[in-house]
Amino acid sequence: MIxxxxxxxxxxxxxxxxxxxxxxxxxxxxxxxxxxIGVALVVVLLAAVPNIxxxxxxxxxxxxxxxxxxVIGFAALLIKLVAMDLERTQQERRIRRLVQRVALLExxxxxxxxxxx
Amino acid sequence: MSxxxxxxxxxxxxxxxxDVVAAVVQTGxxxxxxxxxxxxxxxxxxxxxxxxxxxxxxxxxxxGATQTGLRYVHAKGxxxxxxxxxxxxxxxxAISTLFLAQVQTGSDLVIGSDPSRGSWQRKLAWAWLRxxxxxxxxxxxxxFRCCGPKALEHLVSADISLLNYQDMGVLLSLKRAGxxxxxxxxxxxxxxxxxxxxFASWWRVGLYLMETTALTLAMRRMR
Numbered sequence: 001m002i003x004x005x006x007x008x009x010x011x012x013x014x015x016x017x018x019x020x021x022x023x024x025x026x027x028x029x030x031x032x033x034x035x036x037i038g039v040a041l042v043v044v045l046l047a048a049v050p051n052i053x054x055x056x057x058x059x060x061x062x063x064x065x066x067x068x069x070x071v072i073g074f075a076a077l078l079i080k081l082v083a084m085d086l087e088r089t090q091q092e093r094r095i096r097r098l099v100q101r102v103a104l105l106e107x108x109x110x111x112x113x114x115x116x117x
Numbered sequence: 118m119s120x121x122x123x124x125x126x127x128x129x130x131x132x133x134x135x136d137v138v139a140a141v142v143q144t145g146x147x148x149x150x151x152x153x154x155x156x157x158x159x160x161x162x163x164x165x166x167x168x169x170x171x172x173x174x175x176x177x178x179x180x181g182a183t184q185t186g187l188r189y190v191h192a193k194g195x196x197x198x199x200x201x202x203x204x205x206x207x208x209x210x211a212i213s214t215l216f217l218a219q220v221q222t223g224s225d226l227v228i229g230s231d232p233s234r235g236s237w238q239r240k241l242a243w244a245w246l247r248x249x250x251x252x253x254x255x256x257x258x259x260x261f262r263c264c265g266p267k268a269l270e271h272l273v274s275a276d277i278s279l280l281n282y283q284d285m286g287v288l289l290s291l292k293r294a295g296x297x298x299x300x301x302x303x304x305x306x307x308x309x310x311x312x313x314x315x316f317a318s319w320w321r322v323g324l325y326l327m328e329t330t331a332l333t334l335a336m337r338r339m340r
Contacts, residue, residue, distance in 0.1 A: 089279065096177055096278045100185040103151070103171040107189065 008047030016040035035080065119144050120216045120263070122195045124186030126179050127203035128153035131162055137201075138166035140209040149189055150203070151182040159203075179260065180283035184272065187264070191273045196266045207261040211303045215263040218301045225268040225296035226288075229303035230256030242326055246285055249333045252292065255300060258284045267296055285329050289336040 019036045022028040028036065046052060046069075057065035123146045127134055134150065141148050150163035154176035164170050171185055183200055190198050199215060201207040211229055219227045232243075232255040243257050260283055264272060271277075271294050272287065280286035291298060 093275060093279050095175075096181055097275055099173055099175045099177055100181070100188060100278070103173050103185050104189055104192065107169065107171050 012043035122190040122198040126182035130203035131157040133205040135162040135166045142167040151186045153182040219263040224299035227263040229261035230300045231305040
């Protein structure tokens with residue numbers, strides 16, 4: 001049987017490699033890559049030192065350590081989702097302003113006697 | 118007394134746009150038609166009827182289109198502007214009524230309202246939103262409006278480009294900025310062609326109501 005540690009290190013390596021590959025291919029950039037590299041680091045850390053969770057659970061008075069993991073993971077995902085929607089909203093605003101501006105600039109061009117685009 | 122500028126958002130209104138534009142041009146106003154990504158001849162017909170046409174390259178909805186027109190007239194130095202629908206339900210003769218009311222009352226926004234119009238669903242929706250917002254406006258969804266200088270200045274800002282509908286969000290945003298709104302009764306005709314974009318299906322009404330409810334609660338003034 002493969003040890004628990006080996007399994008989680010393998011998962012961590014796959015995640016990290018995938019993210020680095022995506023960044024390298026210009027598919028994932030900026031603050032997005034930072035978040036996911038962070039995720040990969042955490043996975044590696046948890047894989048390398050599994051008893052971190054147990055210690056943290058004792059510290060926070062959680063009797064069943066995996067619960068702590070799930071709660072923290074779930075909270076992190078929720079925060080990430082809200083952050084994504086905030087960003088989408090920002091982008092939507094920019095796109096709408098751009099669409100409006102294109103229409104205004106086209107009208108200006110026409111005013112100046114340019115042919116239709 | 119008549120306004121210099123009239124903004125008309127239009128999406129697939131080929132059936133009525135030419136008549137509406139021609140009638141408004143007759144009054145001496147400059148007409149700006151914002152073509153919200155129509156798939157018919159709206160833009161061509163509006164141009165032929167004497168309007169300045171701004172064409173959006175992606176649909177922005179009634180409010181996004183209206184705001185484009187407001188940005189245009191604002192850049193042209195307009196102080197006051199009338200907004201009206203392209204479907205012919207807003208009587209051209211009432212433009213001067215609205216404009217006059219704006220001048221006389223000094224309100225930042227004057228709404229031409231006809232609370233008698235609409236189905237019972239619409240009235241129910243209005244009653245609900247009126248209760249939530251604590252505002253006493255009678256016709257919340259009317260797109261027949263006259264903006265004064267302060268309202269125009271406020272309405273062109275990027276902060277309100279994200280609104281999906283032209284009614285509650287716009288009104289509450291103006292109220293929150295401390296601007297004044299007055300309603301003037303206007304008898305509206307039946308829609309020339311086509312139905313309301315919002316009050317068209319239960320699904321869209323539901324979406325509209327939920328979104329507007331959330332917006333209204335979020336924008337409600339603290340007291």
